[in-house]
Amino acid sequence: MKTVLLGVTGCIAAYKACEVVRGLQKAGVQVKVVMTGNATAFVGPLTFHALTGQPVATGFDWEGPAARVPDGSGGAGDPIPHITLGQSADLFLIAPCTADVMAKIAGGIADDLLTSTALAATAPLMIAPAMNVHMYENAATQENMAKLRQRGVAFIEADDGYLACGDVGRGRLADPDAIVAAALEALAAKQDLAGKRVLITAGPTIEPIDPARYISNRSSGKTGFALAAEAAERGGQVTLVTGPVALGDPDDVETVHVETAREMLQAVEERFDGADIAIFTAAVCDGRPEAFSPRKLKKGADDEALGRIELVSNPDILATMGARKRPGQVVVGFAAETEDLEANAAKKLSAKGADLIVANLVGEGRAFGTDTNEVLLVSSEGAEALPLMEKTRLAAVLLDRLAVL
Numbered sequence: 211m212k213t214v215l216l217g218v219t220g221c222i223a224a225y226k227a228c229e230v231v232r233g234l235q236k237a238g239v240q241v242k243v244v245m246t247g248n249a250t251a252f253v254g255p256l257t258f259h260a261l262t263g264q265p266v267a268t269g270f271d272w273e274g275p276a277a278r279v280p281d282g283s284g285g286a287g288d289p290i291p292h293i294t295l296g297q298s299a300d301l302f303l304i305a306p307c308t309a310d311v312m313a314k315i316a317g318g319i320a321d322d323l324l325t326s327t328a329l330a331a332t333a334p335l336m337i338a339p340a341m342n343v344h345m346y347e348n349a350a351t352q353e354n355m356a357k358l359r360q361r362g363v364a365f366i367e368a369d370d371g372y373l374a375c376g377d378v379g380r381g382r383l384a385d386p387d388a389i390v391a392a393a394l395e396a397l398a399a400k401q402d403l404a405g406k407r408v409l410i411t412a413g414p415t416i417e418p419i420d421p422a423r424y425i426s427n428r429s430s431g432k433t434g435f436a437l438a439a440e441a442a443e444r445g446g447q448v449t450l451v452t453g454p455v456a457l458g459d460p461d462d463v464e465t466v467h468v469e470t471a472r473e474m475l476q477a478v479e480e481r482f483d484g485a486d487i488a489i490f491t492a493a494v495c496d497g498r499p500e501a502f503s504p505r506k507l508k509k510g511a512d513d514e515a516l517g518r519i520e521l522v523s524n525p526d527i528l529a530t531m532g533a534r535k536r537p538g539q540v541v542v543g544f545a546a547e548t549e550d551l552e553a554n555a556a557k558k559l560s561a562k563g564a565d566l567i568v569a570n571l572v573g574e575g576r577a578f579g580t581d582t583n584e585v586l587l588v589s590s591e592g593a594e595a596l597p598l599m600e601k602t603r604l605a606a607v608l609l610d611r612l613a614v615l
């Protein structure tokens with residue numbers, strides 16, 4: 211699902227932002243709202259909170275309770291909301307945007323949460339200005355708009371007409387439908403994987419001990435599922451081979467459910483040769499119980515067997531496929547490490563025949579089961595650290611890299 215971060219600034223047209231929220235939601239887009247203090251004088255944060263079901267960001271924690279939504283869900287507790295917000299969206303849309311906020315963004319000023327978010331955002335920025343005609347035509351405003359355009363900011367032109375102040379001319383916020391249409395066009399999935407076949411492994415594997423018990427791990431499958439959904443949206447023909455997870459099958463993806471490492475290997479072997487890109491996110495169990503007991507082992511009678519479960523190694527699916535890679539195929543592995551991230555990832559890159567290793571630190575609540583991840587991309591060209599971002603955004607950033615390989 212795409213996410214738009216909607217910035218609302220202090221202007222009489224702020225109420226029209228509610229219609230923008232609705233229009234985007236109708237198109238299946240998730241909307242999060244960040245407001246300036248002035249905007250909250252025109253429309254209450256609670257309105258946006260109720261419309262979006264999301265916390266509304268109105269200020270930094272240290273600005274005190276006034277900076278939060280009345281129900282206390284104004285992002286309280288996040289010490290760096292400007293980073294989190296701007297990096298968790300696919301588009302940062304500011305509608306309406308006052309002359310003042312536009313000037314600040316053009317000048318790199320970040321003196322509140324909204325403008326700090328604009329400065330920190332990795333998502334593309336789109337601005338729908340709204341102001342008095344004389345403010346709009348003022349040379350300073352025009353210069354700021356030109357500067358922002360040059361930097362790649364997209365504009366939704368203000369309309370001509372009667373303005374709230376009684377003047378007539380340009381400055382009226384564009385029609386909410388036009389704003390929604392422009393945002394949707396900007397969000398439209400790139401089709402850069404059209405014609406490409408993408409194979410992805412995800413989730414944990416489970417290795418049975420007896421009919422009731424198994425060995426497994428904490429993998430949620432979220433990264434692999436996000437990659438599969440994003441690759442399909444970009445036109446890829448996607449197969450997802452997954453161990454047991456609590457996630458629904460992604461749309462337009464052939465999803466193959468397996469349990470054990472050996473079943474996963476078999477499903478991958480059958481499909482690997484046809485794939486252009488293979489991404490191994492699965493947390494495959496390194497070992498499995500040597501013996502499977504067809505009857506449930508009993509406390510007491512089977513204490514010895516339960517107390518000493520012998521493990522044998524599972525096949526390394528990535529390494530097996532990496533060794534079989536044909537020219538032109540792109541193979542990506544993941545590495546979850548508790549220490550020496552870069553060195554361990556570099557070792558895995560060559561040992562497993564991968565083109566890229568996506569490495570992250572685990573433990574202390576990081577990565578496993580969470581919605582965010584902070585990774586290091588390690589390839590033969592070196593290492594690149596990506597900032598902390600949502601797994602859905604990480605999927606998009608990763609596929610951006612792979613689509614051009």
Ligand code: C5P
Pocket residue numbers: 411471490491492493494495496524525526527528529542543544545546558
């Ligand atoms: O060796 P390690 O488990 O850290 O390697 C992680 C990478 O190798 C991941 O991409 C994972 O999906 C893959 N892997 C695999 N089969 C295994 C073990 C790991 O495909 N048995």
